[in-house]
Amino acid sequence: MTHQKHIAILGAGPGGYVAAIRAAQLGARVTVVENQALGGVCLNWGCIPSKALLSVVELGDKVKKASELGLKLDGQVGYDLARMVARKNKVVETLVKGIVTLFKTWGVEHMEGTGALLDERTLRVAKRDGSEARVQADAIILATGSSWPNLPLFPIDGRQIITSKEALDLIEIPASLLIIGAGVEGCEFASLYSGIGTQVTMVELLPRILPLEDEEIAVFMDRELKKRGITIHTGTTVEKLECENGAVKAILENGIVIVAEKLLVSIGRGFNSKGIGLEKVGVQVGKRGEILVDERLETNLPSVFAIGDVVGKAMLAHVASAQGKVAIENILGHQRQINYDVVPAGIFTLPEIGRVGLTEHQARERSQKSEAEIKIGRFRHIALGKAHGVGDTTGLFKIIADAKNGAILGVHIIGAHAADLIHEAALAMQLGATASAVAEMIHAHPTLSEGIMEAAEDVDGLAIHLARKRG
Numbered sequence: 001m002t003h004q005k006h007i008a009i010l011g012a013g014p015g016g017y018v019a020a021i022r023a024a025q026l027g028a029r030v031t032v033v034e035n036q037a038l039g040g041v042c043l044n045w046g047c048i049p050s051k052a053l054l055s056v057v058e059l060g061d062k063v064k065k066a067s068e069l070g071l072k073l074d075g076q077v078g079y080d081l082a083r084m085v086a087r088k089n090k091v092v093e094t095l096v097k098g099i100v101t102l103f104k105t106w107g108v109e110h111m112e113g114t115g116a117l118l119d120e121r122t123l124r125v126a127k128r129d130g131s132e133a134r135v136q137a138d139a140i141i142l143a144t145g146s147s148w149p150n151l152p153l154f155p156i157d158g159r160q161i162i163t164s165k166e167a168l169d170l171i172e173i174p175a176s177l178l179i180i181g182a183g184v185e186g187c188e189f190a191s192l193y194s195g196i197g198t199q200v201t202m203v204e205l206l207p208r209i210l211p212l213e214d215e216e217i218a219v220f221m222d223r224e225l226k227k228r229g230i231t232i233h234t235g236t237t238v239e240k241l242e243c244e245n246g247a248v249k250a251i252l253e254n255g256i257v258i259v260a261e262k263l264l265v266s267i268g269r270g271f272n273s274k275g276i277g278l279e280k281v282g283v284q285v286g287k288r289g290e291i292l293v294d295e296r297l298e299t300n301l302p303s304v305f306a307i308g309d310v311v312g313k314a315m316l317a318h319v320a321s322a323q324g325k326v327a328i329e330n331i332l333g334h335q336r337q338i339n340y341d342v343v344p345a346g347i348f349t350l351p352e353i354g355r356v357g358l359t360e361h362q363a364r365e366r367s368q369k370s371e372a373e374i375k376i377g378r379f380r381h382i383a384l385g386k387a388h389g390v391g392d393t394t395g396l397f398k399i400i401a402d403a404k405n406g407a408i409l410g411v412h413i414i415g416a417h418a419a420d421l422i423h424e425a426a427l428a429m430q431l432g433a434t435a436s437a438v439a440e441m442i443h444a445h446p447t448l449s450e451g452i453m454e455a456a457e458d459v460d461g462l463a464i465h466l467a468r469k470r471g
Contacts, residue, residue: 004027004028004029005027005028005029005138005139005331005332006028006029006030006031006136006137006138007019007020007023007028007029007030007031007137007138007139007140007141007328007331008030008031008032008033008123008135008136008137008139008140008141009023009030009031009032009033009140009141009143010033010115010123010140010141010142010143010144010276011032011033011034011040011142011143011144011145011308012032012034012038012039012040012099012110012143013039013040013041013042013043013143013145013308013309013317013320014039014040014042014043014308014317014318014320014321014324015040015143015145015307015308015309015320015321015323015324016032016034016040016141016143016307016308016324017032017038017039017040017099017102017103017324018320018321018324018325019141019143019307019324019325019327019328020032020103020106020108020324021102021103021106021108022324022325022328022329023328023331023332024106024107024108025106026328026329026332027332028328028331028332029107029109030106030107030108030109031108031109031111031135031137032103032108032109032110032111033111033113033114033115033123033125033135034110034111034112035112035113035114035115035128037096038096038099038100038103038110039092039095039096039099040145041145041146041147042317042320043092043095043096043099044092044096045164045165045168046164046317047317048091048092048095049088049089049091049092049168050164050168050188050189050192050348051348052084052087052088052091052092053084053085053088053168053192054188054191054192054195054348054350056079056084056087057079057191057192057195057196057350058350060077060079060195060196061195061350062391063077064077065391068391069391079173079195079196079197081170081171081172081173081196082171082172085168085169085170085171088168111125111127111133111135112127112128113125113126113127113128113133114126115135115276116275116276116277116280117140117142117276117277117278117280117281117283117304118134118277118280118281119281120140120281120301120302120303120304121136121137121138121139121140121303122134122135122136122137123135123137123140124277138303138331139303139304139305139331140303140304140305141305141306141307141324141327141328141331142276142283142291142299142304142305142306142307142310143306143307143308143310143320143324144272144273144276144308144310145272145308145309145310145320146269146270146271146272146309146310146315147269147270147272148163148164148165148265148269148270149265149267149268149269149270150270151265151267153238153241154180154238154241154263154265154267156265160243160246160247160248160261160262160263161243161248161262161263161265162262162263162264162265163264163265163266164185164189164264164266167189167193167264170262173193173196173197173198174193174198174260174261174262175198175199175261176198176199176200176201176259176260176261176262177189177193177198177199177200177201177260177261177262177263177264178200178201178202178203178248178250178258178260178262178263178264179200179201179202179203179263179264179266180203180237180238180250180263180264180265180266180267181202181203181204181205181265181266181267181268182202182203182204182209182210182232182234182266183204183209183210183211183212183266183267183268184210184212184347185266186202186204186209186264186266187202187209187210187221187225187347187349188347188348188349189264189266190202190225190228190230190349191225191228191348191349191350194225194228194229194230195228195350199229199260200229200230200231201230201231201232201233201258201260202225202230202231202232202233203233203236203237203238203250203252203258204232204233204234204235205235205236205237206234206235207234207235208222208234209221209222209225209232209234210347210353213347213353213355213359213412214355214359214360214361214398214410214412215359215360215361216360216396216398216412217353217355217396217398217412217414220396220414221349221351221353221414224349224350224351224394225349228350233252233254233256236252236253236254236256237252237253238250238251238252238253239251239252239253241263246261247259247260247261248260248261248262248263250263269309269315270289271288271289271290271291271309271310271312272309272310273285273289273290273291273310274289278291281301281304282300282301283299283300283301283304283306284299284300286312288312290310290311290312291306291310291311291312292311293305293306293307293311295337295338296326296327296330296335296336296337297311297323297326297327297330297338298327298330305327305330305331307320307323307324307327308320308323308324311323313340314340314343316343316345318343318344319338319340319343322338323338326338339430341357341429342356342357342426342429342430343356343426344356344422344423344425344426345419345422346418346419346420346422347419348419351394351395351414351415351416351418352414352415352416352417352418352419353412353413353414353418353419354411354412354413354414354418354419354420354421354422354425355410355411355412355413355422356410356411356422356425356426356429357400357408357409357410357411357425357429358400358409358410359400359410359412360374360376360398360400360410362410363400363409363410366409367402372402372403372404373402373403373404374400374401374402374403374409375400375401375402375403375435375459375460376398376399376400376401376459377397377398377399377401377435377454377455377456377457377458377459377460377463378396378397378398378399378455378458379396379397379451379454379455379458379463379465379466380395380396380397381393381394381395381396381397381415381416381448381451382394383454383465383466384446384448384450384451384454384465385445385446385450386445386446386447386448386450387415387416387448389446390416392415392416394415394416395413395414395415395416395418395451396412396413396414396415397411397412397413397415397451397452397454397455398411398412398413398455399411399425399435399438399452399455399456399458399459400412401434401435401459405434406434406435406436406437406459407432407434407435408425408428408429408433408434408435408438411425411426411429411452411455413425413451413452415448415451416448417448421448421449421451421452424438424449424452425438425452435456435459435460436456436459436460438452438453438456439453439456439457439459439460439462441453454466
């Protein structure tokens, strides 16, 4: 009889819990050590709760346009944040219970407690009741994730100076909110709170918002956020901070003074690699504190693997889940690697952003090194019949391709359902389809997906619904 492998997983976020289920599916015995709620930050204090709240603002935006669409509604659109948060909590609770059920049906053991490596095959677990347990396994996966940074200039008190965790649980709409950092998280919260009536101001150290996104898309989003009444200061930072009379006063480097009811710190995340026994057993970490892994997700110790935010590759929930599956398959004797070149991502601002592959800047940098040319196809939502039909014509499809062979290098979408639409582009890239192959595929009409087809056609200047370019 073959030995049933025992796999211990430290952390039950989108990386850890998915790894646990895949391990059980493949016949392993699994123990998951988690001291907080199953589902990690993504499910409890990140992706899911923020989308639950943003969906209400999105609906409110549609209701505000109801009369011009011919829908009669009496009264003004108002938001009950306490009820929104209560609904959000119910959504989260339902999904957490779903993971509990999955663990039960697949026979995954959940040990509640705080774990740390004792040696390369053993976890020491400090249980909630004060007792201690040891979990010995054939392999260990570290899936401890990331956490909010501790910045001396912004002493988080959970009341006036808050993180995204507290921002998702406010039950009274703040009159004003200052957001430090205009990356993905900052822009999502700006969309949310400006949508329910808060006066939002954003401060970003770098020259533009969404600094890691395609510049054309970031400029488009900057314009849309300003249309929502959001004030944006880029290329500057907070020099001094004062809390007085129930308000936060921030003095910027450029001398501008901002007074707000609350301040949301939205600057990066730190790796949860401390206090889990890495030094004790000799697991190597990088300069930023990330756990170093190879293409198999294995650390320098043969039986210790790491996945998710803590490895510092692409800090996205779905990447953690994919890494979890790959790590498990490698532990159980299959050979699998992860393809970081095709990672779709959604940014749940209003409007949404979807992206996969290289930005235009990255593609141009790469093409200069290889002396290859790139071509770009664009198509705006305003030329789509479906967009007009549903009354939402704001948006842009952008495809970046290799001029020589038509290979798709990157796709960027801003507009309604962008995070859902991006997957056609991701699949095309995953399977090596060219821009012309996407253009030639018949797309259903009327749909927003036709925008991808038209942008793909525009790569070669053949988009049907674009006016002829002169000159």
